[in-house]
Amino acid sequence: DTGVSQNPRHKITKRGQNVTFRCDPISEHNRLYWYRQTLGQGPEFLTYFQNEAQLEKSRLLSDRFSAERPKGSFSTLEIQRTEQGDSAMYLCASSSLMGFDEKLFFGSGTQLSVL
Amino acid sequence: GQQVMQIPQYQHVQEGEDFTTYCNSSTTLSNIQWYKQRPGGHPVFLIQLVKSGEVKKQKRLTFQFGEAKKNSSLHITATQTTDVGTYFCAGQRGAQKLVFGQGTRLTINP
Numbered sequence: 001d002t003g004v005s006q007n008p009r010h011k012i013t014k015r016g017q018n019v020t021f022r023c024d025p026i027s028e029h030n031r032l033y034w035y036r037q038t039l040g041q042g043p044e045f046l047t048y049f050q051n052e053a054q055l056e057k058s059r060l061l062s063d064r065f066s067a068e069r070p071k072g073s074f075s076t077l078e079i080q081r082t083e084q085g086d087s088a089m090y091l092c093a094s095s096s097l098m099g100f101d102e103k104l105f106f107g108s109g110t111q112l113s114v115l
Numbered sequence: 116g117q118q119v120m121q122i123p124q125y126q127h128v129q130e131g132e133d134f135t136t137y138c139n140s141s142t143t144l145s146n147i148q149w150y151k152q153r154p155g156g157h158p159v160f161l162i163q164l165v166k167s168g169e170v171k172k173q174k175r176l177t178f179q180f181g182e183a184k185k186n187s188s189l190h191i192t193a194t195q196t197t198d199v200g201t202y203f204c205a206g207q208r209g210a211q212k213l214v215f216g217q218g219t220r221l222t223i224n225p
Contacts, residue, residue: 042121045212091158097210104150104160109157
């Protein structure tokens with residue numbers, strides 16, 4: 001068990017550029033979450049997958065954000081036409097849902113800075 | 116939608132003093148979880164509470180789940196500098212997604 005891995009750890013980009021982040025969950029975990037966190041705030045839900053199915057996407061999320069989880073393994077989060085307000089830590093978490101018992105394991109996150 | 120509120124947002128204590136953070140949900144929960152995030156780190160799971168009125172202890176940490184399964188608390192006895200960080204509660208209804216509170220940031224004066 002190597003834990004949840006996220007790449008890159010840091011990303012600096014110019015406004016208007018597209019960025020893509022990758023998350024590799026713990027191998028046997030069927031659920032994968034993306035959260036966004038800004039300084040002093042709790043993790044804000046973006047979207048989550050159960051296996052390869054995207055079950056929910058936050059209504060606060062604009063169409064510039066898209067996520068995929070092909071084959072129910074790793075996931076990517078893409079932000080198109082980045083804006084300065086997108087600057088945040090993007091956290092990925094995975095879990096193995098057994099009944100209603102779910103415990104999230106977080107990755108170290110990708111810190112995005114939009115200049 | 117489901118909302119989880121935490122108070123206080125910040126708490127500063129002298130080392131050795133006790134600390135409590137409170138969590139309230141707008142809806143009845145099936146379980147509540149607590150996470151700790153150290154400065155510069157990512158949230159790490161502490162505990163899960165499932166039963167109405169449940170109390171669990173981890174050394175100096177005491178976790179409670181309210182009778183109505185809508186509120187919870189975390190109490191730390193005799194804080195130590197290693198307790199510094201932000202404590203988040205996260206509520207879940209059935210198999211729906213976990214919803215996090217805003218967190219309580221604990222700082223400690225040694």
